[in-house]
Amino acid sequence: MTNVPITVAHGDGIGPEIMEATLHILKAAGARIDIETIEIGEKVYLSGNSAGIAPESWESLRRTKVFLKAPITTPQGGGFKSLNVTVRKTLGLYANIRPCVSYHPFVDTKHPVMDLVIVRENEEDTYAGIEYRQTDMVELCLKLISRPGCEKIVRYAFEYALKNKRKKVTAFMKDNIMKQTDGLFHRVFDEIAPEYPGIEADHWIVDIGAAKMADTPENFDVLVMQNLYGDILSDVAAQIAGSVGLAGSANIGENISMFEAIHGSAPRRAGQNLANPSGLFLGSIMMMVHLNQPDVAELAHNAWLRTLEDGIHTYDIFKDGVSKEKVGTKEFAQAVVDRLGKKPETLKAIEYKKVEEIAAADRKPIYSIREPEKKELVGVDVFVNWWNGNFYGDGEVIGKKMEEVNGGGVKLVMVSNRGTKVYPKGMSDTFCVDHWRCRFMSDNDNEIISHAQVIDLLSRINAAGLDFIKTEHLYNFSGQPGYSLGQGQ
Numbered sequence: 001m002t003n004v005p006i007t008v009a010h011g012d013g014i015g016p017e018i019m020e021a022t023l024h025i026l027k028a029a030g031a032r033i034d035i036e037t038i039e040i041g042e043k044v045y046l047s048g049n050s051a052g053i054a055p056e057s058w059e060s061l062r063r064t065k066v067f068l069k070a071p072i073t074t075p076q077g078g079g080f081k082s083l084n085v086t087v088r089k090t091l092g093l094y095a096n097i098r099p100c101v102s103y104h105p106f107v108d109t110k111h112p113v114m115d116l117v118i119v120r121e122n123e124e125d126t127y128a129g130i131e132y133r134q135t136d137m138v139e140l141c142l143k144l145i146s147r148p149g150c151e152k153i154v155r156y157a158f159e160y161a162l163k164n165k166r167k168k169v170t171a172f173m174k175d176n177i178m179k180q181t182d183g184l185f186h187r188v189f190d191e192i193a194p195e196y197p198g199i200e201a202d203h204w205i206v207d208i209g210a211a212k213m214a215d216t217p218e219n220f221d222v223l224v225m226q227n228l229y230g231d232i233l234s235d236v237a238a239q240i241a242g243s244v245g246l247a248g249s250a251n252i253g254e255n256i257s258m259f260e261a262i263h264g265s266a267p268r269r270a271g272q273n274l275a276n277p278s279g280l281f282l283g284s285i286m287m288m289v290h291l292n293q294p295d296v297a298e299l300a301h302n303a304w305l306r307t308l309e310d311g312i313h314t315y316d317i318f319k320d321g322v323s324k325e326k327v328g329t330k331e332f333a334q335a336v337v338d339r340l341g342k343k344p345e346t347l348k349a350i351e352y353k354k355v356e357e358i359a360a361a362d363r364k365p366i367y368s369i370r371e372p373e374k375k376e377l378v379g380v381d382v383f384v385n386w387w388n389g390n391f392y393g394d395g396e397v398i399g400k401k402m403e404e405v406n407g408g409g410v411k412l413v414m415v416s417n418r419g420t421k422v423y424p425k426g427m428s429d430t431f432c433v434d435h436w437r438c439r440f441m442s443d444n445d446n447e448i449i450s451h452a453q454v455i456d457l458l459s460r461i462n463a464a465g466l467d468f469i470k471t472e473h474l475y476n477f478s479g480q481p482g483y484s485l486g487q488g489q
Contacts (some may be wrong), residue, residue, distance in 0.1 A: 001032050002032070003032045003033055003034045004032060004033055004034070004066070004291050004293075005033070005034045005035075005036060005063070005064040005066075006033050006034070006035060006036070006064050006066040006067070006068055006287070006291075007035075007036050007037075007038055007057075007060045007061050007063075007064045007066065007067045007068070008023070008035050008036065008037050008038070008067075008068045008069075009037070009038050009039070009040045009041070009057075009067070009068075009069045009070060009072075010037070010070050011040070011041055011069065011070030011071050011072045011265060012041040012042045012043075012070075012071065012072045012073035012265045012267065012270075013071060013072075013073055013264070013265030013266050013267040013269070013270040014070075014071065014265060014266045014267075014269050014270050014274075014275035014329075015041070015070030015071050015072065015265055016070065017270070017271070017273065017275055017277070017329045017330075018070060018071075018261070018275050018276075018277035018279075018280045018281075018329060019068075019070040019280060020329075020330075020333075021277035021280075021281070021329050021330060021332065021333035022068075022277055022280045022281045022284050022333070023035070024333045024334075024337065025281060025300055025303075025304075025333055025336050025337055026284055026288070026296070026300065028337040028340060029296050029299045029300040029303070029337075029340055030295070030296055030299070031288060031293065031296045031300075032291075032293060032296070033291070036060045036063075036064060038053075038054075038056075038057040038060050038061075039054065039057065040052055040053045040054075040057060040069070040072055040083060041072030041073060041074075041083065041265075042072065042073040042074075042075060045074065045075050045080050046075060050079055050080055050081055051081055051083065051086055052072065052074065052080065052081065052083040052086070053083060053086070053087070058090075061087075061091065061256060062256070065255060065256045065257070066256070066257060066258075066259075066287065066290070066291065067087070067256070067257070067258040067259065068258075068259050068260070068280075068283070068284055068287055069087075069258055069259070069260045070260070070261075070265075070280060071260070071261060071263060071264050071265040071266070071280075072084075072265055073264075073265045073267055084260075085127055085129065087251075087258060088122045088123065088251055088258070089122075089123050089127075091253055091255075091256045091258070092123065092253040092254055092255070092256070093122055093123075093251035093252060093253040093256065093257065093258055094121065094122050094123050094149070094152050094153060094156075094252070094253060094254075095119060095120075095121070095122060095152070095153055095156045095250075095251070095252040095253075096118075096119070096120040096121075096122045096230065096234075096249055096250070096251050096252075097117065097118075097119055097120075097160065097249060097250040097251075097252065097286070098117065098118045098120065098230075098234040098237070098238065098247060098248075098249045098262060099115075099116075099117045099247070099248070099282075099286075100114065100115075100116050100117070100118065100217070100234065100237035100238050100240075100241045100247060101114065101115050101116075101241055102114040102115070102241045102242055103241075103242055103246070103305075103308055103347060104242075105322065105346075106308045106309055106311070106322060106346075106347070107242035107243065107246065107308065107317050108242065108317070108319050108322070109240065109241055109242045110240065111217050111218065111240055111241065113218045114217040114218055114237075114240070114241050115218075116213075116217055116220045116221060116222070116223060116237060117160065117164075117166070117221070117222050117223070118223045118224075118225070118230055118233060118234040118237055119153065119156060119157040119160060119222060119223065119224045119225075119230075120153075120224075120225060120226075120227060120229075120230025120231065120234060121149060121150075121152075121153040121224075121225070121226050121227050121230065122153075122227060122251060123149060123227070124144050124145060124146060124149045124226075124227060125143055125144065125145060125226045125227035125228050126141050126142075126143050126227070126228050127227045127228065127231075128142060128143075128144045130142040130144070132470075134383070134385065134435060134469045134470060135385040135387075135433070135434045135435045135469065136385075136387070136434055137387075137433040137434045137435065138418075138433055138434065138435035140470075143178070143181050144181075145181040145182070145184055145185060145226065147184060147188065147367075147370070148367040148368075150184055150185045150188035150189075151188055151192065151366065151367035151368060152366045152367050153224060154171070154185075154188055154189050154192045154224055155192055155364070155366050155367070156224075156252070156366070157169050157222055157224035158192060158193070158195070158196045158199060158201075159364075160222060161196070161199050161221070161222045162196060162198075162199065163355075166199070166221050166222050167199065167200060167221055168199065168200040168201070168202070168220070168221040168222065169193070169196075169199055169200070169201050169221070169222045169223075169224060170201075170202050170203060170204060170209070170220055170221070170222070170223050170224070171185070171186065171189040171201075171202075171203040171204075171223075171224050171225065172203070172204055172205075172206040172209040172210070172223060172224075172225040172229055172233070173185050173186050173189075173203065173205070173206060173225065173226065173229075174205060174206050174207070174229075175205075176205055179484060180482070180483070180484055182226070185226060186203060189201070189203060189224070206225065206229050206233075210229075210233055210236070213233065213236070213237060214236060214240060217237065217240065217241075234247075234249075234262065235262065238262060242317065243276075243316055243317055244262060244263050244279070245261075245263055245275075245276040245278060245279050245314075245316050245317070246276070246278045246279060246282070246317070247261065247262045247263070247279050247282070248260070248261055248262070248278075248279050248280065248281070248282030248283030248284070248285065248286060249261070249262050249283055249286075250283065250286040250287070250290065252290075254366070257287075257290055259283040259284060259286055259287040259290070260280065260283050261279030261280040261282075261283055262279060263279055273328035273329050273330055273331075274314065274315055274328060274329065275314070275329050276314040276315075276316050276317065276329070276332070277329055277332065277333060278304070278314075278332075281300075281304065281336075282301075282304075285297050285300060285301050285304075288300070289352055292354060292355055292357075294352030294353055294354050294355075295352075297350075297352045298350055298351060298352045299340055299341065300336070300340070301350045301352075302342065302343045302344060302349055302350050303336045303337070303339040303340045303341070303342060304336050305343075305344040305347045305349070305350065306339045306342045306343060306344050306345075307332070307335045307336045307339055308344075308347070309344050309345060309346055309347060310324065310335075310339070311323045311324030311325060312324065312325050312327055312331075312332060312335040313325070313326060313327070313332075314326070314327060314328070314329070314332050373477040373478040374477065374478050374479075375475050375476070375477055375482075376448050376475060376476045377448060377449055377450070377451070377454075377473055377474070377475055378441060378442065378447070378448060378449065378474055378475065378476050378481075379410075379413075379439060379440055379441040379442070379449065379473075379474035380410075380439075380440050380449075380454050380457065380471055380472070380473050380474060381437050381438065381439050381440075381471065381472040381474065381483075382437075382438045382439075382440065382457070382458070382461060382468050382470075382471050383435065383436065383437050383438070383468065383469050383470040383471070383472075384398070384402070384435075384436045384438055384461070384466050384467060384468050384469065385434055385435065385436075385467040385468075385469050386398055386401075386434060386436055386466060386467065387434035390432075391431055391432055391433070392428055392429065392430070392431065392432065393428045394422075394432055395415060395417065395422025395423045395426040395430065395432060396422075396423060396426065398415055398422075398423065398436050398438075399412070399415045399422070399423025399424060399426075401464070401466065402415060402438045402461075402466075404464060405457065405460040405461050405464055405466075407460065408453050408456045408457060408460075409442060409443050409447075409449065409453055410440045410441065410442060410443065410449055410453055410454075410457055411440060411441065411442075411443055412438060412439070412440055413439050413440065413441050414438075414439040415436055415437065415438050415439070416436070416437045416439075417430065417432040417433065417435065417436055417437070418432075418433065418435070419437075435469075439474075440457060441474075454471070454473070458471070
């Protein structure tokens with residue numbers, strides 16, 4: 001059979017050791033791959049490339065469309081970007097898949113029947129990385145959630161469940177507070193779920209959902225969530241399953257995909273032949289499934305499970321009374337190779353099936369293109385940097401100042417501080433900082449205003465000697481407010 005080209009990066013810290021171990025097992029299992037090696041990470045960063053990846057490496061990724069990546073070290077300070085985030089966003093790797101499975105009784109865990117998969121949105125949310133220092137006291141991070149982004153990840157979760165014979169998809173969100181962003185994610189989930197009648201669908205507020213997952217993970221099957229929640233909870237899930245070191249992940253895009261361990265480069269363990277290669281190895285198994293080489297994936301995965309059963313463990317999961325031999329990185333990889341052709345006897349043996357390619361014309365669209373709704377400008381929030389030396393009671397003062405700039409068909413209706421209304425009729429107990437949101441609407445209720453009116457308003461604010469630092473236009477979409485009212489309104 002024809003070999004498939006893949007791009008490989010050996011990474012930093014323990015990366016080269018665990019990559020060598022992973023490739024040793026794959027080659028012994030008959031993986032039909034041709035490897036292109038690229039340099040990424042600390043050396044590239046320190047050469048003056050703030051992205052940590054050279055232009056010729058991007059060309060390799062676009063050519064092979066498959067990336068097996070070991071962990072890297074991002075230098076502290078100096079404006080260095082996260083390479084993981086850069087690669088995921090630049091190449092459109094929108095779905096991060098993280099299986100979290102317990103291997104009881106061979107790996108210590110309080111959750112012996114845990115077997116869940118977290119499907120994490122990978123491109124947006126607070127990971128857009130759009131942040132600003134706006135005042136002496138306040139920093140801002142924008143949380144960006146798009147309808148296409150929600151549709152892509154929710155549909156992927158249901159398609160994953162369908163292909164892998166999973167029974168339930170659960171969404172985590174916080175739309176009781178973030179009614180616009182997390183509310184959109186929830187609405188899209190409710191829209192797509194009925195298209196998969198054979199799969200149970202439910203949803204949880206992320207805080208209680210996370211508590212339930214940590215306590216009784218066996219009640220969940222496939223979990224889908226936004227970027228930040230998924231990043232945090234996939235590490236929690238991997239750890240309570242047995243070890244973060246045992247978790248691999250896939251980053252799936254429409255054209256290119258990346259496979260990796262979820263842990264970091266652990267530089268203090270580098271070069272000591274100690275690191276557990278299992279996370280990267282299991283990421284590579286997901287890669288072999290993606291490459292439609294189920295024979296290789298099944299052979300190698302079952303040999304790995306048998307190695308765990310036989311008590312051949314690296315230091316991080318070694319436990320007296322359960323483990324039989326503590327081994328290093330190379331020795332663990334060789335133990336897996338020695339068991340190729342064997343299957344686990346206690347743990348469930350793995351079976352992978354070859355997937356028939358679906359013709360492009362028969363594939364479901366992963367997101368929809370909707371007719372734009374009617375959009376009308378009805379107001380503006382003007383954020384002002386102002387400080388009178390007091391943490392309490394200044395809402396009344398700034399409110400009176402902002403009322404002086406009323407005119408031109410717009411008027412002040414509210415001032416808030418960190419999301420809590422402080423004018424009119426604010427409370428003197430509310431703690432305030434130097435960052436004020438001042439909401440202006442039409443003189444006539446619900447009347448549309450113009451951009452020219454906003455510009456005139458800003459001119460009056462400037463003339464009053466007030467420092468406006470940000471504006472947000474308030475729009476109605478099809479007659480419904482497209483903005484939050486805020487606490488206290």
